[in-house]
Amino acid sequence: KAGVTQTPRYLIKTRGQQVTLSCSPISGHRSVSWYQQTPGQGLQFLFEYFSETQRNKGNFPGRFSGRQFSNSRSEMNVSTLELGDSALYLCASSLEAGLDYEQYFGPGTRLTVT
């Protein structure tokens, strides 16, 4: 099976702009979670989607949003970018929702905000 894919892999944006990141889960996986990874804060949970519904959301401002499509593909959007949004954004898919399943991570999108 193909792994989790994320596009784009690298992105450079300017403060104030918005960005959309895409994630395609492993075939058959219905849950998609997003994480932000920075050297200072480590891996932080953004949100989880299952059956096109957001199940959980981490402690991030409303500028961070996401959605999931009927084929389980997911996108996350960050509006009004700030310098502090520079990070590696990781998407993970799992068979079902909940925390009893291992997560398969994509390679990430490296976002740089200048």
Place this chain on the structure above:
Amino acid sequence: SQQGEEDPQALSIQEGENATMNCSYKTSINNLQWYRQNSGRGLVHLILIRSNEREKHSGRLRVTLDTSKKSSSLLITASRAADTASYFCATDGNYGQNFVFGPGTRLSVLP
């Protein structure tokens, strides 16, 4: 401290030696997972151990869980240079809402 916190922060060993890293957490959990992250393969799941299990093995990896002490350990035996990576524990301790990752242990295996 965070829900899952690895110790030590960094570890440097010679190839062939064993590496042990620990994870402590604060609230009760249903399961705990270990992940590895290196530049080549990204973040990869290693082992899931449930709260009613005390020990699990996978190849050269051995994970223990002590719920009374709220801690877990990951032992890598006969380490190889390819084991050089950061190792994270993840718990479902946020009232089961989402995974919480610790800051990780950076393991360097020297040839």
